[in-house]
Amino acid sequence: MDFISTRGKVEKTGFIRTFLMGLGDDGGLMLPTDIPAVPQEVFKQWEQLSYRDLMLEIFSYFTNGEIPREELKQLIDESYSGFRSPEVTPVKQIHDSLYVLELFHGPTFAFKDIALQFMGNLYSYVSRKENEIINILGATSGDTGAAAIQGVRGKEGIRICILHPHQKVSKVQELQMTTVDDENVLNLSVHGNFDDCQRIIKELFADVEYKNKYHLRAINSINFVRILAQTVYYFYAYFQISRRTQAEKISFSVPTGNFGNIFSAYLAKRMGLPIHRLVLATNENNILERFVKEGVYRPGDFRVTHSPSMDIQIASNFERYLYYLLDQNQxxxxxxMQQFQSEGQIVIDPQLLKKVQSDFSAHGVKNEECLQIISKYSGEYDYLADPHTACGIAAYEACCDKDEVCVTLATAHPAKFNESIQLCDISQKFPAEIQALFDKPQHMTVVENSKQEVAEQLKRFF
Known part of the structure; x- marks a missing residue:
């Protein structure tokens, strides 16, 4: 299998080079030339597999044998050996038609661990095999940074710099990043919001000369391997629910700000997984909801919400979906994308909008609605949801019919967002690993919202 850019100016390349490239050298996003159609008889074989074995089978469709099967299996086993649940992503029933897919059993209590533990090990593997210098550069709205740092901290041949918006992540998210005191880790706290951090990252990666000089590698969901790693849990959850319920209609409600998590579900569906409905859950920064409902992709006024990991106006993975919406016309x-750069918006015609609405339902959750859902599900079902998970549940309630079973993604442990939980008059006990963070010193550098200033910091670090 070859990989290409959504913008068509990158030569076809293999799995490992795609992984190392991250953002396409033409500014586009990398995708396989063809998404494999998995036969239904293969799905039958996959239904009984453990999470790790299922991941091995799915990745084998994409890696072209560039990683020997036994070595790939070892990478996968190493990546999930430290998870608190042997299932990696356990599925819990809330009531007859609602299940929660818990994605927060990794080291940093967030769904980003699932992809980034694997990617950290894969970067280490490539560094050893190809004698490659690995300098990882990423932006985070909170969870990606901690998970990425945890995945590579202390590893020989790898350095990592993470940008996060200054004082716009939760306290636990900040502590998980900034209490790491390893020589190969640099935290930059940027005066601005996540979109500013992401813009700086994209500009640095788009400067191919700079990117190659400093051997920059991507950990954000612009990297296709992260998308692929997240696809696995949709297959796993679907098979779990199918075995338990014999349900004919199984849908997923996905909290998303950068479009990466729900694009992973879309990829699974294109591979043949018979998902009934994909519900896109967002918050008051609802550019994606407006696109699904109105066909207009245009940033609005930035809002600070109870679900800060989704406080995003420009969704970096949107271009991947646009590629398929436009029949792969690069x-x-x-x-x-050039029009968006110059005019600040994309407007699609009514025919394309119908296609979008056949692919997704969408619901933007207001701040008060988010807190109401947390309180309701804690009181009625004894399930404490973090605010992002609550957005997913709210979207399920708004978009799903009574005759379908829905799996809502629990993207983070509620302890990571205690500020929101306390607003619901709910007290929770922190896991010991999180409680210990409050006694550790922090290590970060506060910088202005400036590509040049960030580049200078990287020059000194790399």
Whole structure:
């Protein structure tokens, strides 16, 4: 299998080079030339597999044998050996038609661990095998940074710099990043919001000369391997629910700000997983909801919400979906992205909007609605949801019919967002690993919202 860019100006390349490239050298996002259609008889074989074995089978469709099967299996086993649940992503029933897929049993209590523990090990593997210098650069709205740092801290041949928006992540998220005191870790706290951090990252990666000089590698969901790693848990959850319920309609409600998590579900569906409905859950920074409902992709006024990991106005993975919406026409994708760059919006015609609405339902959750859901499900079902998970549940309630079973993604442990939980008059006990963070010193550098200043910091670090 070859990989190409959504903008068509990158030569076809293999799995490992795609992984190392991250953002396409033409500014586009990397995708396989063809998404494999998995036969239904293979799904039958996969239904009984453990999470790790299922991941091995799915990745084998994409790696072209560039990683020998036994070595890939070892990478996968190493990546999930430290998870608190042997299932990796356990599925819990809330009531007859609602299940929660818990994605927070990794080291930093967030769904980002699932992809980034694997990617950290894969970067280490490539560094050893190819004698590659690995300098990882990423932006975070909170969870990606901690998970990425945890995945590579202390590893020989790898350095990592993470940008986060200054004082716009939860306290636990900040502590998980900034209490790491390893020589190969640099935390930059940027005066601005996540979109500013992401813009700086994209500009640095788009400067191919700079990118190659400093051997920059991506950990954000612009990296296709992260998308692929997240696809696995949709298959796993679907098989779990199918075995338990014999349900004919199984849907997923996905809290998402950067479009990466729900694009992973979309990829699973294109591979043949018979997902009934994909519900896109967002918050008051609802550019994605407006696109699904109105066909207009245009940032609005930035809002601070109870679900800060989704406080995003420009969704970096949106271009991947646009590529398929436009029938894989790379010239059209390039033109529309250039239009977005110059005009600040993309507007699609009614025919394309119908296609979008056949692919997704969407619901933007207001701050008060988010807190109401946390209180309701704690009181009625004895299930404490973090605010992002609550957005997913709210979207399920708004979009799903009574005759379908829905799996809502629990993207983080509620202890990571205690500020929101306390607003619901709910007290929770922190896991010991999180409680210990409050007694540790922090290590970070506060910088202005400036590509040049960030570049200078990287020059000194790398």
């Amino acid at each position: 010239e059209k994708v390039t033109s529309l």
